[in-house]
Amino acid sequence: MLAELHVELVAADRKVWSGExxxxxxxxxxxxxxxxxxxxxxxxxxxxxPVTIRTTDGGTVVAAVHGGFISFSDNKLSILAEIAELADEIDVERAERAFERAKSEADAVAEKRAAIRLRAATGTY
Structure with a gap:
């Protein structure tokens, strides 16, 4: 069995992460x-x-992904997301405020998006 696969995580506006x-x-x-x-x-x-990537060097990359497609062939994985943010790019305080605002406004879509961002960044919600 092969020991690694190549991963490309791409959002509509940028390449978010690439590696083994x-x-x-x-x-x-x-x-x-x-x-x-x-x-x-x-x-x-x-x-x-959230999408979790275990890297070949033993690290972990977590990204909040909002919609898109996943494709795997020839040991290459492509994640094509509408929106994607790496966990370390997420401003947790801002995401918490967005979550609370969405809850108070009964905006289920915004609440889910904020909860996914918080789960990716903190592992909770």
Missing amino acids: ATIVVARTASGDIGIMPGHSPLLSVLESD
Whole structure:
């Protein structure tokens, strides 16, 4: 079995992350999926949720991903997101304010988006 796969995480406006990984975990329309080297080819719709990438150097990259597609073939994984932010790019205080504002305004879409950002950045919500 191969030891690594190449990952490209791309948002509509920029390349968010690129590198080698041992596993990527994402939520698709069919449920959560883990992609490891040698996985069978895949094309699926992404659900809004954090994506976790375990890098070959033992690190972890987490990104808040809002919609898009995931594709795997020939040991290359492409995550094409409408919106994506790395966890370390997220301003937690700002996301908490957005979450509270969305709750008070009963804006379910904004509340979910803020909760995903907070989950990616802090592991909670």
